[in-house]
Amino acid sequence: MSQWLLNVRLETGEQLHEDGSIQTTTALFHIEIDEQGHIAQLKTAEEVFQPENAQDMQGKLALPAFKEMHNHLDKTYLSLPWKACRTVSGLEERLHFESLELSALAENCEQRASAMIEKILGHGANHIRTHVNIDPYIGLKNLEGVLAALDKYKDYVTAEVIAFPQHGLLGGDVPNLLREALRNGATMLGGLDPGGIDRNIEKSLQTTMEIAQEFNVDVDFHIHDNGHLGYYTIEKWLDMVEESGFKGKTDFSHSFSLGDVTVPEQIAMAKRLKKHNSAIMSTVPFNLGRNIPPIDLLTEHGVNVHFGCDGFYDSWSPYGIGDILQKACTFADVTRKITERELRQSLGYITNGVTPLDSKGNMQWPKAGDEASFVFVASSCSAETVARPPKKRVMMNKGKFFNL
Template sequence: MQSYWLTNVRLETGAYTDAEGYGHTQTDLFDLKIENGKITEQVNSAQANHDDTLEKIDANGKLAVPAFKEMHNHLDKTYLSLPWRSTKLTDNLKDKLHNEAMELVEISPTTKQRASAMIDLLLSHGATHIRTHVNIDDYIGLKNLEGVLAALEEYKGIVTHEVIAFPQHGLLTGNVPKLMREAMRNGATMVGGLDPAGIDGAIEKSLDLVMDIAAEFDADIDVHIHDHGHVGWYTIDKWIDMIEDAGWKGRCAVSHGFSLGGIPEALQHEAAKRLKSQEVSIMSNTGLARVLPPFDILDSYGVPIHFGFDGFYDSWSSLGSGDLLEKVRNHCIMNRKIDEHSIRKSLKFITKGITPLNDEGKKVWPQNGDAADFVFSDASCSAELIARLPKERTVMVAGKVVIGEL
């Protein structure tokens, strides 16, 4: 199917607030010409007069929104596809890390199977891109990486991905630096780091090594920084300095960054300016800690924010659904995003910034030339989609339906 017309697609076209203060999202039906997986023409369905012989596929008035991006996951850690077991309680982080290491060694023969189950789940909810961290350590070596890459290969052409070499048990221990480099030579696409203070106990040395490995392989970086308080903020502040010095602007992310939510508001504004200056993204699962980054402040300065489910149903948590829309709704609940505009705008946190309407309520998506990657549902608009989480969804990638049906 090289070319066809996708008819009666509901797209958002505008927005307004009525005299009583209620927000409304306007939509209309469009016919989209799909050629080689991309949109090449858009015609209002009521005015369409197709004089070609191309096949027509009817979307039956379903709302289309951009396909979702899962930007923080751990495909190698999940128990999915294995018999049920709940997460084991431990007394401290050291015991938790040891427990995880022993478990992953035990279940390493099933890494591809488990990763595939997670990919299936995420895809079924509308995620067509996955950024995954994969443990690289002295316990597991590159076994998890091999299994995750094998799983992702089977979704080639459907799910795109980024694979981060992740030093879960510390970057400055044992053979981890050597293993990290081997991982980068064997399929990992990004360099990860973890709590230069809380885990490595040497902030500058740990961050320097992360940057050295990234420079060696010309790779982007995503560093977990869970540490709270002054230590966490000092780490992020120092990291921004290093990004600027290395010329890695626009190529780095901080995962979690909880400390940003615990510093004085004036400093939060300064942090937002600094993060924006180096185009550092914040990756969050919106529910891992009591203190979260100040999303509104960061967003107001244009700091890229992306949501993911993190690991779930694994040694860290028994809970999680894999539905990114649930993460957006949780964000709206926690931050009092209850009006039409605020809910609608929040979709961008799972689409890598893409929304059908801009902040002024003008249609900006889709554009001719965009990939025909959609999530379809019976929702009337994206605000209802987020608020009500419809279970029935159809996922299209490059013009082909991969989940559900139209």
């Protein structure tokens, strides 16, 4: 039996005022959702309409459900007693301290991951790309816990599960552990700083390529290495992609080095990323001591950029609440997105590029046949939602409400 959502506010276009300002226009609609969780039809709410099996949304604005595209469900301390982080001298020492607690934390991974998933769902995301530690200390224990947690919420969230060599790829039996993970539920392969961590760029990249091709899976590389070390690593991998016909199967997380090089080098890399359909997964970690990728430049050159919250409340940082919309707000604020169009287009970084209006202000979402996955908020438009994220949100995934 189909269901109806009544009095849903949707963006319909924009109005240009004499002073040059732009205002987003909206209208109320009734939306029919079929039994498969897709939109069957949209009706303008101009007359009284009282179908069976209906939920009145009372004029709340509908936005595309959000996507959390860089996360670590296995790392959080959520559901455990409070503790802050230890001071470290660098990445390697941080990894060392993390390794000391892995075995104990693995025992309650499902519990902690479940708490994190609920936070993410509550903030409006219905998809999570999560990296999961696969290492000599705990083998596949974290993978088992994360998969069990995701299964509990399968009606509300889809996931990409990345087998991630957090403590290095080339030590011990990690390559074979990654293979085991891909046989047992992981859907993607991760990589981590072939220069800074493995200290053997070519061998690390070649081993990653061999495993990825063996299992025909996509790759998501964490590249923290700064400057030309990180830049060279990305270039070298794209060379291998060209040689092996691996186009369209790689994304790069963090990629801080792209913010360290010259603008001509940034443009050259943007063109290569576009050519190979490689996206950048950014956690938008604005601080005074680190450059981040040139997100606006990448976007201008057609490179897909997606945001993620990364880990929150774990051995790396006590901060974060898992709100991907707040990431979009922070990005827009720091990069001075202040106009109606700039703000509403910034929503695309957390919706896999889907925005209610296109860049010219024409309505493009939702339409009949689309998946019935929404975030409902008490905002006037998506620009206001990005600039002033509302705390209260209701998420629907394929026709099913989460915590209505």
